Amino acid sequence: MSTSRRAFLKQTPVLLGLLQGLPVLGSGQKKKKVMILRSSWQTVNIGDIAHTPGVLTLLEKHLPDVEVRLWPSDVGNGVEEMILRRFPKLIILKTEEQKAAAIQEADFFLHGSGPSFTGRKEVERWTQASNKPYGIYGITYPGVYGFPEDRGKFNPADIELLSKAQFAYFRDSVSLQFAKNHGVKCPEMAFCPDGAFAVDVKDDKSAVAFLKEHNLKDGKFMCVIPQFRFSPWWEIPAKKLAMNEAKNAHNMKMKEQDNAPIREAIIAVIRQTGLKILIVPENETQVHIGKEMLYDPLPEDVKKKVVWRDHYWLTDEAVSTYARSAGLFGLEMHSPIMCIGLGVPAIVCRFEEQTSKGFMWKDIGLGDWLFDMDTPKDVARIVSAVLDMAKNPKAAKEKAAKALKFVRKRQDETMAFLKEKLV
Template identity: 65%
Template sequence: MNSSRRTFLKSAGLASASLLASLNGFSAKKAPVILLRSSWQTVNIGDIGHTPGVLTLLEKYLPTASVRLWPSDVGDGVDELIRQRFPKLTIAKAPEEVKQAFAECDFLLHGSGASLVAGKDVDRWRKETGKPYGIYGITFSVTRDGDDSKALSKASALDIDILSNARFVFFRDTVSLGVAKQNGVTCPVMEFGPDGAFAVDLHNDPLAKDFLKEHSLEDGKFLCVIPRQRYTPYWEIPAKKRAFDPQRNARNEEMREHDIAPLREAITAVVRQTPMKILIVPEDETQVKLGKTMLYDPLPEDVKAKVVLRDRYWLTDEAISTYVRSAGLFGLEMHSPIMCIGNGVPAIVCRFSEQTSKGIMWRDIGLGDWLFDMDNEKDVAGIVPAVLAMAKDPKAAKLKIKKAQQFVRERQRETMEILKKNLNA
């Protein structure tokens, strides 16, 4: 065979292989590998929810990407929960596994959280690898002086530098976005981006159904309610090994009745004026006791007859399977409402200054009239009427959240498109 014929056959073979690859939807470029830094703790179903939410978005919008999870805590059954939903996921826990992930991954994605939670780890990533990174759905640490528009940053110079050098930063509330700009963050893409927990689709229907049946709660005929204190008393959770904080405890004691009494009033109004029942649930471990002492125990006997107290903590999958069978949720927490809206369930948010600006996301997604500031007595007075309206007209409540849900989903798509462009680049 002469050389010209060999050259022709080689060229033809390469062309055929290229055409075949194209026809089969393959690319010569390696599929991207993403390192997700997330999973902050397991004592709160919202902190659990951040991770499966972002993983669900990656699965939906970047199906060819491979993902490694670098968690802080996936104990207490959360590891199994995540692996069951995402069987192909690699979880890097040990130092050698993290080191391997640094070598294999092309991009680090810092997941949703109350702040730049793992800023030091992002800094380590950029110094050791020189590879790109992005921040997805955080609140930028702020304090308030009574006016959210005048929020002040507490962020360190390191945080500002990390944010400025990210490929993108998505803030889960627009107050945080404004604070970042005020503090000189210069990231080329800074936008509102929904908390990752909006996308959680975990379910545990058997557990939820059994509990509801045991307590005679029928689908669509009960509301869920969650209490909260100004500061989570982590010192009450043995696994957290936190020292007692007298200052925070004093603030909790000072505001506990003020903050939780309107929820009791709403429970009483719903029970006495509608056919709805009430289910008291926790978002973190400390709220099981709080629900009993501050919501259930003080209720009048006629009201108690239609109120169920969940007397143990649960995981995110059972919680969502319960929420989707309810007519809605109200209370002083943030992430159960987030997961409700993501799953088509109405949710009313009550917030206070100690929670930073994250609650403002309700205004950002178009549910501002379901956002109540506990530091504003005019707002506090509106809680009972809003909850009662939700209970009296569940269909209208569901219609009310449709636009917000659509807005969140569109932003999820747009933010994932920005991540995809950075991976391709």
């Protein structure tokens, strides 16, 4: 027997052992598809957190056999643990090596729902690495939070990137029209609801404990959210931002005009219904705003039935809390989105500074629950709309359910289109 033959026979058991550990693909079995999801924009806002588990829920439902790898901006502060409790098989790309490998191995790149074309650099990197397909799922565009002179600004390179996508879905009709007006010619362009409508992460234990501590019973309280024109991110040490003097001055100028109608609605609900009020934050800066602008100025008889949440929370506890509420109103967008996703009524009060995202309320059939804080006629109707929601819960829930039905239909349609591109 030759030396080479003896060596081969000696190694055969080892080789067979290694081969037995590998998956065997049958003649009709296809290789598992891999998708990169670019999402998870920041953790100091439960709405920005919600985009990711929302889209992951849709992918899990419609593309259960696809391996998803999340490319995040930030999953710190307990967000990674929250997401993995719900999606234990999810792969989160953390290192540069993991991201580079994913670009080579993935079949599709999905830019998740978000405030703007937030992940454009990563989309550009994907296109430079290969000709593999990509899509944009539920963004506001251009989504510039700013003064009037800034709102129409965008990167000219965006037009080509959006046009070459397999689809470019926008979460409000104003963004869709803006993209069309500025030359985006993607073959599939349409309205697609924000991914946060599908979020289903929960923390019932924490929510129930908090509500019990403050004597808030299921269905017997409404949630309220305050806000300034610009979120004062400079107040959060981790962001390491200098105060924006112009934005801060604008906040101080407008804060009473904007929050006073919300405060009036709180007073009306307490005095005219049997409901209580829970003041909550959507982003970390709104904890103190809620105390300053809503809770502290309340009359004493009203304050006794109002609870101010004195610390920030994560999306799962918020969802579990909203699910037990009678409804929500205030000056934010994504808590209302999460409420409608639960079938809970929600009113949105918007500013122009917040971009065009608020118009998605009209797009899903809730125009009567959308109020512009710079339109006196709108502001004058806020209290009556909140009272109507509080006093007629059956009709309010039916209205929320109708909007949710439309949202789910569009989610099903857009996910079906994505599935076609992965076949």
